[in-house]
Amino acid sequence: MxxxxxxxxxxxxxxxxxxxxxxxxxxxxxxxxxxxxxxQPSSPPPPAVLQALSKSLGTTQTHSYSVAFGEMPLRRRIAAHYADWYGCRPDPANIAVTLGSSLGFALAFLGAFDRGDRIALANPGYPAYRNLMKALGLEPVLLPSRVAEGWVPQLEALASGGHLPDGLLLASPANPTGVVMSDADVEYVCRWCDANGVRLIMDEIYHGLTFDTRPTSALLHSDTAIVVNSFSKYFCMTGWRLGWMILPDDLLEITERLAQNLYIGPSRPMQEGAMAAFDDxxxxxxxxxxxxxxxxxxxxxxxxxxxxxxxxxxxxxxxxxxxxxxxxxxxxxxxxxxxxxxxxxxxxxxxxxxxxxxxxxxxxxxxxxxxxxxxxxxxxxxxxxxxxxxxx
Ligand SMILES: Cc1ncc(COP(=O)(O)O)c(C=O)c1O
CATH class of the missing domain: 3.90.1150.10 (Aspartate Aminotransferase, domain 1)
Incomplete structure (x- = not known):
């Protein structure tokens, strides 16, 4: 049977x-x-990261569980990275260290939406977003984007039929097109989502990997967006499976409970190594x-x-x-x-x-x-x- x-x-x-x-x-x-x-980058992480990892192995702290959102020293270090790169310093309490950004997306979808909710996202786009949404009973709403418009999704399509989505997920720089949204577009999207009650999830995992200017972060333009990032790309730590998200206040408690119950917490040794990622x-x-x-x-x-x-x-x-x-x-x-x-x-x-x-x-x-x-x-x-x- x-x-x-x-x-x-x-x-x-x-x-x-x-x-x-x-x-x-x-x-x-x-x-x-x-x-x-x-x-995935072919280069290894900087030597200091490997040294920090190997130094931490075998110590009493690294064979134990981490708290669900990750250890505070790493969350503080991530906050300092935002001060270095973007001139803003998020509260470490709003930072969650995740298992790659991949688990960050799962937490964001589970914490911010309910089954049947509609989330708009660019097409073409990273396949795991829509596949995971479907597995969670969410409805991906594909926003066509065209090469002639620089592959930037047209937001006007969002309000078509007067039926706004519950969420919008965008990535810049984008996979698979490599396109970088302008700062003005990022700011516009943040304001548009706030004005229309749409939860924005901004995938910034390719930040650092831009060839002209350093783009702005959605964090500077929105108090309600979920900002997702990762150690996988710029930091060359793909296989370490560490990422982070910066959460708005209203999603802190629900996301922490989800993390506790989904995977308890991120790996301790990897967090020790990641502490040195921002030093080089x-x-x-x-x-x-x-x-x-x-x-x-x-x-x-x-x-x-x-x-x-x-x-x-x-x-x-x-x-x-x-x-x-x-x-x-x-x-x-x-x-x-x-x-x-x-x-x-x-x-x-x-x-x-x-x-x-x-x-x-x-x-x-x-x-x-x-x-x-x-x-x-x-x-x-x-x-x-x-x-x-x-x-x-
Ligand atoms: C746009 C985008 N978001 C998220 C991910 C997930 O990366 P990770 O879980 O390694 O942080 C990838 C991986 O290629 C990606 O291209």
Whole structure:
């Protein structure tokens, strides 16, 4: 007899992670791959972070549970980071250290909304947002965004039919487009949400990874927004699974209870290491210079019809290539990415991960690796593409 399995939780896979599985199998069989599929820095965290972690191991404090929102010294250190970067100092009591920003989103969705609530978010966008919302019984409302408008979602669409959503989730810099919202747009969104009673969740996990200016934080423009951030990207600590959120007062108690009951608290040793993450911006900024160079290598060396129409990708480490100009035939980005992986040994993520409707024409390239990786990926793609197109 078949036993019950949740239907609400029957969500699509996260294709970038599926691609990672496929690359592990190929590499185990000896293939030499270039990785443009996963959004993770190839550099380690600064040495001081590793030293702080190893110093803390084996001490009595690190083998015990943490309080649910994380230990106060780290929360104070995060508050000081906001003073350094943005000129504002949140109350450490409003800061929660989470298991990656991923758990931060789960807490935000559970704490701020009820089943059936509608949350607007940009399409294309990070797939886990909408997949997790569905598993929690929330309704993602996809806001179309187009390359012609710089991939910035059009807020006017939010009020269409006079039915405002309960929440709005935006990311800047954005995944998969690498687009950075202007400070004026961030401020406008904060004011619009406050004026319309819409809870804003602002994903700032790619802050630090911008090539022109340092963007403003929603924290400066809203008392009601949930600001989510992470040690995964700028701080190069992807596998440490640490993030943080800055919560408005009305969500403190409910979120703390959720954290206590979901996972008790974040890892103690990892928090000790993370204490040193803010001490070496110089080393981390060197990575950002490299990402910028990497982006420029790909934009220079890849065929223009492979890149297609693009908005300026000024942040994170992503290019969202538009494949429509490559062929008269409609391409399917899943097949395209599979062929690119198997034939040319370059791993990328198909656009359908980020946009179920139009993503079959897109491919996301993550340029968080080395400059040599970018040169090699371009060489392989240029060598492979003509024969792939010929055999279509
Ligand atoms: C836009 C965005 N938000 C959140 C996450 C989750 O990251 P983490 O849980 O490692 O902080 C990712 C990961 O790639 C992302 O791209």
């Amino acid at each position: 078949a036993l019950k399995v949740s239907t609400t939780s029957r969500i699509p896979p996260f294709l970038a992670m599926e691609m990672m599985n496929a690359t592990r199998d190929l590499e185990a069989s000896g293939a030499n791959l270039v990785h443009l599929e996963i959004g 911006y110089d080393t981390l900024d060197q990575n950002v210079l490299r990402y910028r160079e990497n982006r420029d290598v790909l934009l220079r060396d890849l065929p223009p019809e492979f890149l297609g129409d693009m908005a300026p990708a000024n942040g994170a480490f992503y290019i969202y290539a538009d494949l429509t100009q490559l062929s008269q035939k409609v391409l399917n980005s899943v097949d395209f990415a599979d062929a690119l992986l198997v034939d040319a040994h370059v791993a990328c993520t198909p656009g359908v991960d980020f946009d179920h409707e139009l993503g079959h024409q897109h491919l996301r390239l993550s340029y968080a690796g080395s400059i040599d990786d970018m040169l090699e990926a371009s060489r392989r793609i240029n060598g492979w593409l003509p024969s792939y197109l010929k055999n279509l």
